[in-house]
Amino acid sequence: MSALVIVEPGQDPQNLVALAQPVTDAVEVVVLAVAGLEAGEATAEVVAGLVSSRGADLVLLPATPRFAEVAALLTGRLDAACAPDAIALAMTPDGLTADRLLYGGVVVGTVALQRPVRVVTAVVKPLEGAAAAPEAVTPPAVAGKTLTGRTETAAEGGLANAERVVAFGRALRSQDDIALVQALADALGAAVGCSRPIVDDNKWLDLSYQVGLTGTTVRPQLYLALGISGQIQHLVGMRDSTLIVAVNTNPSAPIFEASDLSVVGDLYQIVPRLTAALAAR
Numbered sequence: 001m002s003a004l005v006i007v008e009p010g011q012d013p014q015n016l017v018a019l020a021q022p023v024t025d026a027v028e029v030v031v032l033a034v035a036g037l038e039a040g041e042a043t044a045e046v047v048a049g050l051v052s053s054r055g056a057d058l059v060l061l062p063a064t065p066r067f068a069e070v071a072a073l074l075t076g077r078l079d080a081a082c083a084p085d086a087i088a089l090a091m092t093p094d095g096l097t098a099d100r101l102l103y104g105g106v107v108v109g110t111v112a113l114q115r116p117v118r119v120v121t122a123v124v125k126p127l128e129g130a131a132a133a134p135e136a137v138t139p140p141a142v143a144g145k146t147l148t149g150r151t152e153t154a155a156e157g158g159l160a161n162a163e164r165v166v167a168f169g170r171a172l173r174s175q176d177d178i179a180l181v182q183a184l185a186d187a188l189g190a191a192v193g194c195s196r197p198i199v200d201d202n203k204w205l206d207l208s209y210q211v212g213l214t215g216t217t218v219r220p221q222l223y224l225a226l227g228i229s230g231q232i233q234h235l236v237g238m239r240d241s242t243l244i245v246a247v248n249t250n251p252s253a254p255i256f257e258a259s260d261l262s263v264v265g266d267l268y269q270i271v272p273r274l275t276a277a278l279a280a281r
């Protein structure tokens, strides 16, 4: 079996390589240049071309929102088997199997990948140290779509690689109150992140700000969680942060089991005082 690992600049391929190694020694890593490849269809077409030119029968992609779309398109295009959110691969008498997270990470299920080509996605971390040179690829023309440069949202790219993140959850009472969080983030030189209800339910911010299983995985030196309960789907996206500080009114909030510093209190009291203290320094 021959594996092809695809990442974007700034993403560490190591998790994907480690996932492939138990089932093959032949692992090739390609860092895709992003410019001109914003559309999922275009990326899927480029990756499909690489799969056939390199003769790969296993493709591993980052489990990010962007590559989730690419994985689905690629699976259709290659008539492949697909295992999103995989955590282990194994060669069994029945062929290649994947252990994958199901129901938002609550359960691990094993699926058999019984097609000639398999597409797998898994969590990747931000790259530490020098990045490999991106592979030069020509963006294909996609029928009915114009591939133009897209302005990045505030959190895109910045959030995944930020050294400090200030994230907030459903405890925030109104969209205007994001200004409180932003002021603290500015004082810390941090990127703003949020939990899923802020994106899905409140629709205050777009998906690029969401931290977690179906959002961005972050690994900053400081992760400050404000009014976030700490459900597993959020934790998987931030638990590798170096220092986790959580502020929550509920002393039993699960986030405190993952945090290095637990502050039981009201974010509306604590955030302005912390911002003022930082500004005074």
Ligand SMILES: Cc1cc2nc3c(=O)[nH]c(=O)nc-3n(C[C@H](O)[C@H](O)[C@H](O)COP(=O)(O)OP(=O)(O)OC[C@H]3O[C@@H](n4cnc5c(N)ncnc54)[C@H](O)[C@@H]3O)c2cc1C
Binding pocket: 103, 104, 105, 168, 169, 170, 171, 194, 195, 196, 197, 210, 211, 212, 213, 214, 215, 216, 226, 227, 228, 229, 230, 231, 232, 233, 234, 237, 247, 248, 249, 250, 253, 265, 266, 267, 268
């Ligand atoms: C398939 C699937 C994928 C998911 N993916 C993600 C994901 O990527 N990211 C994600 O975040 N979630 C994700 N979720 C949702 C996840 O399960 C939780 O519902 C979500 O993380 C909860 O968000 P929250 O902590 O902001 O809200 P809540 O769980 O409602 O927590 C709010 C917290 O704020 C505290 N609080 C209240 N008032 C204050 C105050 N004044 N000061 C301080 N603290 C206060 C409360 O004690 C509580 O702990 C996913 C769920 C599923 C099923």
